[in-house]
Amino acid sequence: MKALRVGIAGLGTVGASVARIVVEQGEALSARCGRRLELKAVSARDKRKDRGFGMAGVEWFDDPVTLARSADIDLFAELMGGEGDPAKAAVEAALQRGVPVVTANKALLAHHGVELANAAESKDLALNFEAAVAGGIPIIKALREGLGANRISRVYGILNGTCNYILTTMEASGRSFEDVLAEAQRLGYAEADPTFDIGGMDTAHKLSLLAAVAFSNAPALDGIHVEGIERITPLDIKFAHEFGFRIKLLGLATRTANGVEQRVHPAMVPLGTPLADVDGVFNAVVAEGDLVGKSVYEGRGAGAGPTASAVMADVLDIARGVRLSAFGSPASRIQRPKIVPISEHSGACYLRFTVIDRPGVIAVLSRCLADQAISIESMLQRSRSPGGAVPVVMITHEAEESAMAKALSAVVATGIVMEQPCMVRIERF
Numbered sequence: 001m002k003a004l005r006v007g008i009a010g011l012g013t014v015g016a017s018v019a020r021i022v023v024e025q026g027e028a029l030s031a032r033c034g035r036r037l038e039l040k041a042v043s044a045r046d047k048r049k050d051r052g053f054g055m056a057g058v059e060w061f062d063d064p065v066t067l068a069r070s071a072d073i074d075l076f077a078e079l080m081g082g083e084g085d086p087a088k089a090a091v092e093a094a095l096q097r098g099v100p101v102v103t104a105n106k107a108l109l110a111h112h113g114v115e116l117a118n119a120a121e122s123k124d125l126a127l128n129f130e131a132a133v134a135g136g137i138p139i140i141k142a143l144r145e146g147l148g149a150n151r152i153s154r155v156y157g158i159l160n161g162t163c164n165y166i167l168t169t170m171e172a173s174g175r176s177f178e179d180v181l182a183e184a185q186r187l188g189y190a191e192a193d194p195t196f197d198i199g200g201m202d203t204a205h206k207l208s209l210l211a212a213v214a215f216s217n218a219p220a221l222d223g224i225h226v227e228g229i230e231r232i233t234p235l236d237i238k239f240a241h242e243f244g245f246r247i248k249l250l251g252l253a254t255r256t257a258n259g260v261e262q263r264v265h266p267a268m269v270p271l272g273t274p275l276a277d278v279d280g281v282f283n284a285v286v287a288e289g290d291l292v293g294k295s296v297y298e299g300r301g302a303g304a305g306p307t308a309s310a311v312m313a314d315v316l317d318i319a320r321g322v323r324l325s326a327f328g329s330p331a332s333r334i335q336r337p338k339i340v341p342i343s344e345h346s347g348a349c350y351l352r353f354t355v356i357d358r359p360g361v362i363a364v365l366s367r368c369l370a371d372q373a374i375s376i377e378s379m380l381q382r383s384r385s386p387g388g389a390v391p392v393v394m395i396t397h398e399a400e401e402s403a404m405a406k407a408l409s410a411v412v413a414t415g416i417v418m419e420q421p422c423m424v425r426i427e428r429f
Ligand SMILES: NC(=O)c1ccc[n+]([C@@H]2O[C@H](COP(=O)([O-])OP(=O)(O)OC[C@H]3O[C@@H](n4cnc5c(N)ncnc54)[C@H](OP(=O)(O)O)[C@@H]3O)[C@@H](O)[C@H]2O)c1
Pocket: 009, 010, 011, 012, 013, 014, 015, 043, 044, 045, 046, 047, 049, 062, 063, 064, 079, 080, 081, 082, 086, 104, 105, 106, 107, 131, 132, 135, 301, 302, 303, 304, 307
């Protein structure tokens, strides 16, 4: 059979690793998929940079869109990143020319996934994006194929290795968020501009894709409630342990009677449950299906090897002639889900108030919560500092978000707290 000629745009962490695999392991992979793979053409910004693989016989393009349009490639791998052009224009150009696409670009798909999936399906082409969610964990394949017969009720997990590394290190060392973030940047675990990771947006991009595949919907990024980990302190992590939890940044998508609820925020996860034990840069995803029950997937969520592993799985599928709808169901049939707003969510919470240590303060806190019908499961006030600031922490019973927001505003209005209350939702799986 004719070789599958691969064109790669983007030769950074992921692209260079994918190119190296095609060049160096082409034969072994060809034996596995029954078709020879050939690295035909590449594009990046700097032609002089050493990419760590032999470029002899590989055509160079300064412009990724021109590469995507080239008549010499049979597969286009978009590994540049970014929600707009040139990534979007290049993917569109490849599909228009009738070339299947593999991408690791969650931002592109979260924003333009349905439009691109329609373009792919109108020409009967694959648009594969395994590497866009949870790096090396084959979760898109698991949801789209292995669990394809299930009605998935909930999919959730730890989807950002940078945040998980920061929270794990804060816990182990007792150091502050700022301190650990600076170290993560020095070690290359966090970007120079970490806003997308720590603010939860990277997790939201991935969650929108997971939920789309799990529930056969269009991705609905703007329907995700997003909070990051910036306000978590070592004190919260310590109290979480005392109450029997660890704090993790989670992405959660749930099918409810009223629509789909999608949330990204730090959460307290019970010790001893699978997500609580996921440390460092690892990711994990849990899917709950009507037939299979709960299934758990864990692995490396980023980095050259794991991400290239996922990209290559998509390449091999195309070499084998496998084509599935990008989001599992035909793109023409998927629709934006009805979104359940966070205000309608109910759950238990951890609350930390920094109050002035004087008699009657606890009674004021309790009254503000009771006025909104929120009851307290347990409460701790460890230190004493008469007239000074002390933390008071509590775990509530299940309460509605809207009631919780009113109670916290009421607490602030009394003037007894010295900073905004900290609230972390509790997820009991
Ligand atoms: N890194 C990971 O662990 C990981 C994990 C999962 C998914 N992803 C996704 O994979 C994609 C690539 O990530 P990465 O970490 O490999 O990024 P990266 O290291 O920053 O590499 C980006 C590459 O794209 C090239 N590029 C950027 N703009 C270009 C343009 N206008 N024209 C041509 N080439 C251009 C760059 O060229 P130069 O090298 O010449 O500057 C570079 O080679 C992103 O969508 C990312 O979200 C990454």
